[in-house]
Amino acid sequence: MAAYEANFDGLVGPTHNYAGLSFGNVASTGNQNAVASPRQAARQGLAKMKALHDAGFKQGVLAPHERPSVASLRLLGFAGSDAEVIARAAKEAPAILAACCSASTMWTANAATVSPGADTADGRVHFTPANLNNKFHRSIEHPTTGRILKAMFADESRFAHHPALPAQMHFGDEGAANHTRFCHEYDQPGVEFFVFGQAAFDHRYPKPARFPARQTLEASQAIARLHGLKDSQVVYAQQDPDTIDLGVFHNDVISVGNRNVLFHHQKSFLQQAEVLAELDRKLAALGGHFVAIEVPEAEVSVEEAVKSYLFNSQLLSKSDGKLIIVVPEESRNIPRVWTYLDKLVNSGGPIDEVRVFDLKQSMQNGGGPACLRLRVALSDAELAAVNPAVLMSDALFATLNGWVDKHYRDRLTGEDLADPQLLVECRTALDELTQILKLGSVYPFQLA
Template sequence: MKSYEVNFDGLVGPTHNYGGLSYGNVASQSNSQQSSNPKEAALQGLAKMKALMDMGFQQGVLAPQERPDVAALRRLGFGGTDAEVIERAAKEAMPLLVASCSASSMWVANAATVSPSADTADGRVHFTAANLNCKYHRSIEHPTTSRVLGAMFADQKHFAHHAALPAVAQFGDEGAANHTRFCREYGEAGVEFFVFGRSAFDTRYPAPQKYPARQTLEASQAVARLHGLKDDGVVYAQQNPSVIDQGVFHNDVIAVGNGEVLFYHEDAFLETEQMLAELQSKLAKVGGKFQSICVPRSAVTVEDAVRSYLFNSQLLSRADGSMLLIVPEECRGNERVWQYLQSLTSSGGLIREVKVFDLKQSMQNGGGPACLRLRVALNETELAAVNPGVIMTAPLYGTLTEWVNKHYRDRMTENDLADPQLLLECRTALDELTQILKLGAVYPFQIN
């Protein structure tokens, strides 16, 4: 039976703005309060989805969240009609309104952790929505994320869904941004690689000094238990605290893996040699041959990696066995990074080609190509059980492009977020989107 890695890309929401909400994310902080272009952001994301589909890769789409999140503001004491809630929040607590309008759910690498059926004890694909409790504006996402994933992967014979972990610091979970799976074939048993920034209970693990470590070891271990993963099929590794303090807020800013290959920066991890040996040993037990590509700091500094998002790229397996790297335009704009990529692809190694995409709207808020997609390994039967409305096709691309052009603004500032009309525009757009994607009622305004 054939198996596939399906990339489900996040559709950028209508309230895409540069709120500067993510402390520790250099791009998010440095572009705070600039004017954004939601329409351009959504179209850039759709263009990437269409391009990968045209290249023969399986591609899906994941719907955005309802924003502003009026219910979240009500829980914080703002009352009255929806319009009055927004007006009062804008007057009394603008930072809370900005947070409730964040379109950060576009970065669906943080939506959940996914384990394919070949790895799990019950032979189903398992999803655990990430609690994202390190940042308030992201911590309010997981209820809707769970409903959307449930509508996409509804067949309980093939798919199992878990609620987010307890929303406390000890179980900080950032989803697939800190999770990679290595395997020989997507439908075969593999090794799941969990990367954490700190331990909540074990003081032997060092912690960063400047920026928060968002993923805990305990959260990763809990997800592995929920998914029924075998000890021989799991490897845990700690991020280097010093790179977190340089702006590497998730592992996918400093490393990316696919198939049997890990592409990583020399300074990405602690105990690197021990980690590589464990990955090699465990993957060999299931018939795989682990390979790694280390980018030396002498060629690309951590600062270069953070500014260019070299590692927040998509590493894709092609039919001929070679690999394709999808990178943002910022990589071409960084002389050292581009020189490294040219030498990498000309060496005849594992990565044979680099394709560049303009994702400026996402990049300026701190998310590159890899942030925009959630990877789900599926066999043919499981893929057939996925809600067909969310699988990208040429007609769906055309429909979504028309939908964006119809409903999205081409300019968004902080003042625009205070406009009660924006909520009505968003709800109208999302109500139409759920019909396009055949999701049913997944948003609070559709349910309540």
């Protein structure tokens, strides 16, 4: 194969905690104030990365961010030394401090939207960091995310980096969690599938009533323009608002795709039949054959899909052309979901293997296997141009596990976020990590 789909997983940060910050994400709000284990969370994520690397898949690491974000607290009027800023925020605005301590950068499906060179006008891989405008704790991520991506994909002849879209509700962008690409081979032109929750300027589109729609049509269209995509290779679809109101805050909670296969729920999209027909037609025009696997509500309800994160899974293409589905342990613990998965892999269809991972620390905050990874389709030459220090190996796995054991706490509560030593621990850890991953100066405390 001349090209690959590489997965770059977010390394869980030292401040991983359960503050219940993500309204619309049932798991996040439901586990508010639970005791977290940053060390265990990071180890669980690394174990998945290493297992997929060992299975022959291209696997990389995305670094966490500095937290608490003292720079963000200072912008909000908290002054003094770093310790004084944290102490004052803890006393006057503990909810803001919690937001500035979030380790949400671990969910790198929201880091950016990526278009491979086979699709773009200039033949380069394009990256646009997500502005994540819907949630304050995530909206502060994109400047550092952009610097980290540039340190990983530095060759300007092969990689193009755009700034995030305007940080305004009309252009709310949640990154690859609402973006999928279909193709025959990774190095051939494909169809890029953008899913949005609402239209900001066109009021003909319905909106959810209970939970926010985080991705706008206008944001998706802007990214397609920035990346130089052809209209004939783009499909836009609206997520079902009623499904959003059941806790499907991103499209990757109700569908997942890879190569020519879309695995999705019966209630994923508005005008679903028309959406699937357009994907089929546009991929066929490129010489591909689109396959949709639709899970009936009668077999797995939306509520069961949200609880199990059946669709927040990874579809990975094996050397024999078949697909493996990577699911969290929670999918095995819900009988109807596990029964469906057993039926799926024995159906003779393209998905013929299921692999289960324990990602409980991430799952309790509302992020499954798909949330933890950013997919980047790369040719051999592009892969060779990626910063090699971020690519998983036996040595990097051992080094990062040792780094986690050295710097991470085993237990973290909401009260611990007020401890100024936590910032010192995070900065010390990240300073060492930049050397391990050869990232240079990408963090605010290094740039000051």
